Amino acid sequence: MKAEAATAHKGGMWAWLFQRITAVLIIICLAIHLILTHILNIGDLDYSNVANRLAHASVIAVDIILLAAGIYHALNGLRMVLLDYWFGPRKRAIALNVALWVVGLAAMGYGTWALWPWIS
Amino acid sequence: MWAWLLFRASGLLLVLYLFAHIVITSLGHFGGVGESNAYTQMMEFFEHPVAIVLDLLLVAVVLYHAFNGVRVILMDFGVGIQRHKIVFWTCMVVTVICFAFFAYVAIDHLVNNAGGGS
Numbered sequence: 001m002k003a004e005a006a007t008a009h010k011g012g013m014w015a016w017l018f019q020r021i022t023a024v025l026i027i028i029c030l031a032i033h034l035i036l037t038h039i040l041n042i043g044d045l046d047y048s049n050v051a052n053r054l055a056h057a058s059v060i061a062v063d064i065i066l067l068a069a070g071i072y073h074a075l076n077g078l079r080m081v082l083l084d085y086w087f088g089p090r091k092r093a094i095a096l097n098v099a100l101w102v103v104g105l106a107a108m109g110y111g112t113w114a115l116w117p118w119i120s
Numbered sequence: 121m122w123a124w125l126l127f128r129a130s131g132l133l134l135v136l137y138l139f140a141h142i143v144i145t146s147l148g149h150f151g152g153v154g155e156s157n158a159y160t161q162m163m164e165f166f167e168h169p170v171a172i173v174l175d176l177l178l179v180a181v182v183l184y185h186a187f188n189g190v191r192v193i194l195m196d197f198g199v200g201i202q203r204h205k206i207v208f209w210t211c212m213v214v215t216v217i218c219f220a221f222f223a224y225v226a227i228d229h230l231v232n233n234a235g236g237g238s
Contacts, residue, residue, distance in 0.1 A: 020193055020196070023189050023193065024193075026186075027186055027189075027190070030182070030186075034179075034222075038222075038225060039225060045160075045163035045164075045166060045167060046157070046159075046160040046163060047148045047157040047159040047160045047163075050148070050159070050163075051148070067142070070138050071138070074131075074134065074135040074138045074139075075135070077131045077135065078131075078132070078135050081128055081131070081132065107139065107142060110142065110146070111142050111146070113146075113149075114142070114145070114146030114148075114149055
């Protein structure tokens with residue numbers, strides 16, 4: 001393990017770690033998601049067919065993991081890009097962090113709401 | 121440098137796609153049953169051959185980002201740094217093999233389902 005890969009990372013050690021954990025989660029869950037939606041269960045693309053698909057607890061579990069891991073990975077990735085440009089200085093970086101957390105939590109809330117009929 | 125640039129570009133594209141995907145797949149909540157459901161109407165567009173080709177392009181972007189990402193993680197852990205070019209091209213070969221599989225599925229779908237339906 002190259003310790004400097006984590007500690008010298010401009011986004012911070014925890015962001016570095018979570019970016020990699022979510023990456024692995026997304027690779028696994030996205031593979032399942034794509035196989036279920038495009039290969040095993042191609043059926044008609046209409047609301048009732050997709051709703052039946054989501055009725056399986058395992059499908060919902062995979063989708064919720066993808067939702068959370070995807071939003072974190074996407075917004076942290078966006079943050080890493082933006083920190084290289086205008087958001088480098090500390091105050092702007094903090095403002096960016098706050099803004100991205102608000103967007104991320106809102107997206108997570110919205111996505112959970114959209115899946116709620118199959119979660120509850 | 122090109123691997124890095126493509127990684128960023130594909131990442132930014134996927135951020136946009138993710139949020140569009142969340143919004144579009146949540147449309148089922150907004151009114152209508154059967155054929156008049158907002159989600160069902162939206163999905164009719166995604167059955168169009170042009171949409172399937174765009175989907176396949178999306179698969180290419182996802183696979184590149186995924187396997188270049190695997191390479192980045194390997195580099196972080198110091199795996200294969202001495203042979204980084206071999207690691208990169210191995211990842212690209214895996215990307216192409218996975219893409220070929222999805223291309224087969226998409227082309228099969230286009231050929232056998234021309235004119236809509238499932």
